[in-house]
Amino acid sequence: MTKISEHSEIPNYFIRYEAVRNLLGLQNRAVAEDTLKAILRIVLDATPIDEELYLDRYPDVAKAVASGVYRSAREHLTTVGYFEGRSAWPDQFDEEAYLKAYPDVADAVASGDLRSAFEHFTHSGVLEGRLPSPVA
Incomplete structure (x- = not known):
């Protein structure tokens, strides 16, 4: 960090x-x-x-x-x-931890508004300052 x-x-x-x-x-x-x-x-x-x-x-x-x-x-x-938008770092996305840390995203995935936590992260979560592998 x-x-x-x-x-x-x-x-x-x-x-x-x-x-x-x-x-x-x-x-x-x-x-x-x-x-x-x-x-x-x-x-x-x-x-x-x-x-x-x-x-x-x-x-x-x-x-x-x-x-x-x-x-x-x-x-x-x-x-x-x-x-x-290019990256020189390995992907470090943790779907399970992301859903646990961000209940609003989990709700959106469960309701079908989003296909996955990764979709949320790449389209808006990163812009909101959310972490790809948060400590829940």
Whole structure:
């Protein structure tokens, strides 16, 4: 986990760009997109990544690195990949723990409004700052 303040942490798994405003408490504040991206690049540079997984997952990136367009998987991730929604971390989603931790999601899945907890997480949960493997 990477500490961002005395009271909060960003887990070392993929967090979509849009969720960062919520996690940092910036959802109602005007923050220039370029400023937020610069902050995220600093965080990404300091975050351990799995370069082999990233290159295996995205053959187009592997080709770009091999041809010299990017020096490394990390360079691609921090300059464009993260902002395109790409991930350099293993999937860490725990369906059972997510449903237990978020009863509103469990109710929506039970009623058929959602197909799964994972669907909720990828479409809105991550934007709300919910964790993929919460401790219930």
